[in-house]
Amino acid sequence: xxxxxxxxxxxxxxxxxxSGVETTGHEWDGIKELNNPLPRWxxxxxxxxxxxxxxxxxxxxxWPLVSSATSGLLGYSSRVELEQTMAAVETANGAVVxxxxxxxxxxxxxxxxxxxxxxxxxxSAFRVNCSQCHxxxxxxxxxxxxxxDDSWIWxxxxxxxxxTIAHGVRSPTDPxxxxxxxxxxxxxxxxxxxxxxxxxxxxxxxxxxxGAATPEGEQLFADNCAGCxxxxxxxxxxxxxxxxxxxxxxxxxSLEAITAQIERPRHGMMQAWSEKLDDATIKELAIYVHGLxxxx
Numbered sequence: 001x002x003x004x005x006x007x008x009x010x011x012x013x014x015x016x017x018x019s020g021v022e023t024t025g026h027e028w029d030g031i032k033e034l035n036n037p038l039p040r041w042x043x044x045x046x047x048x049x050x051x052x053x054x055x056x057x058x059x060x061x062x063w064p065l066v067s068s069a070t071s072g073l074l075g076y077s078s079r080v081e082l083e084q085t086m087a088a089v090e091t092a093n094g095a096v097v098x099x100x101x102x103x104x105x106x107x108x109x110x111x112x113x114x115x116x117x118x119x120x121x122x123x124s125a126f127r128v129n130c131s132q133c134h135x136x137x138x139x140x141x142x143x144x145x146x147x148x149d150d151s152w153i154w155x156x157x158x159x160x161x162x163x164t165i166a167h168g169v170r171s172p173t174d175p176x177x178x179x180x181x182x183x184x185x186x187x188x189x190x191x192x193x194x195x196x197x198x199x200x201x202x203x204x205x206x207x208x209x210x211g212a213a214t215p216e217g218e219q220l221f222a223d224n225c226a227g228c229x230x231x232x233x234x235x236x237x238x239x240x241x242x243x244x245x246x247x248x249x250x251x252x253x254s255l256e257a258i259t260a261q262i263e264r265p266r267h268g269m270m271q272a273w274s275e276k277l278d279d280a281t282i283k284e285l286a287i288y289v290h291g292l293x294x295x296x
Contacts, residue, residue: 014032016032016034019034021034021035021036022034022035023035057070057072058072058073059072059073059074059076060072060074060076061076061077061078093117096113096114096117097121097280098280099114100114100117100118100280100283100284101278101279101280101283105158105159105162105283105286105287106158108283108287109158109287109290115287118283118284118287118288119284119287119288119291121281121284121288122281122284122285122286122287122288122289123288125277125281125284125285125288126138126285126288126289129273129276129277129285130285133270134146134147138289138292142250142251142252143250143251143266143268144268145250146248147289147292147294148292148293148294149248149293149294150293150294150296151235151242151243151246151248151294152237152294152296153235153237153240153241153242153250154169154178154237154240155237155238155296156237156290156294156295156296157290157295157296158286158287158290158295160237160296161286161289161290161295162282162283162286163178164178164270165273165282165285165286165289166272166273166274166279166282167272167274168269168270168271168272168273169240169268169269169270170267170268170269170270171269171270171271171272173272173275174272174274174275177272178240178270179240180228180239180240180241181265181267182228182261182265182267183224183265184263184264184265185224185262185263185265186262186263186264187263187264190224191220191224191262195216195220196259196262196263197259198214198216198217198220199217199220199221199224199225199262200217200255200258200259200262201213201214201217201255202214202217202218202220202221203221203225203233203244203258203262204254204255204258205217206232206233206244206245207244207245207246207247207253208247209247209253209254209255210254210255211255211258221233228240228241229241229242229243229244232245233245250268251266273285
């Protein structure tokens with residue numbers, strides 16, 4: 001309940017009768033808001049925050065300028081702090097990294113301490129350099145190999161993985177890069193449409209995804225494909241010929257996709273990481289990828 005205060009000096013003030021406190025004049029469903037002052041502790045906290053904020057902007061970088069920001073009286077820089085932290089980490093890890101750089105891959109795998117460090121460092125390097133194509137979980141995608149399975153185009157031993165990372169695949173700047181090209185059987189007129197249909201059906205039958213194998217298709221495969229994929233289509237990692245029998249496909253596992261690849265093949269490219277990363281980091285990456293589950 002409330003009423004008008006008609007006392008001297010109290011003109012037009014709405015006073016709540018129960019509490020004796022003036023209201024703000026706001027009312028909702030018959031409930032009026034009392035005009036109580038803010039708690040003193042809240043006000044002092046608020047004033048302290050203002051003082052602290054002003055002091056912070058004076059001591060630390062805060063206000064944006066045209067091309068930088070105010071540096072603050074303490075001269076603090078988060079970038080400098082990060083550089084110092086990274087330098088300290090590199091110094092602390094220097095001895096282990098040096099051992100990895102000097103040791104053969106098999107020796108690193110045989111040493112639990114080095115293997116654990118290399119795997120952890122390789123996981124970090126993978127997220128920075130490889131996840132953009134192979135995915136954060138290394139599951140790959142169309143045109144980008146899955147590194148978790150046991151099907152390897154260029155081999156899955158630790159040495160083969162190391163060489164693939166170091167020299168890349170079809171890298172134009174590395175003379176030792178992994179290199180192969182599948183002929184344009186259709187686009188270059190090496191096989192006519194009917195022959196492509198026959199050999200595609202034979203390839204599809206190897207992994208039981210459809211397609212009827214015929215003697216003509218098998219002969220076409222033997223004459224044109226077995227040199228890279230093997231007589232039975234099981235792949236040849238020494239020349240980068242994928243296994244065609246395991247139902248693992250780089251692009252798509254369908255008769256239509258196989259036909260398209262024979263007619264006008266697609267060729268992916270992976271850069272030679274030895275041009276960007278040091279040898280210790282490449283070893284760490286190789287050990288991490290080898291340990292994903294499909295390493296041979």
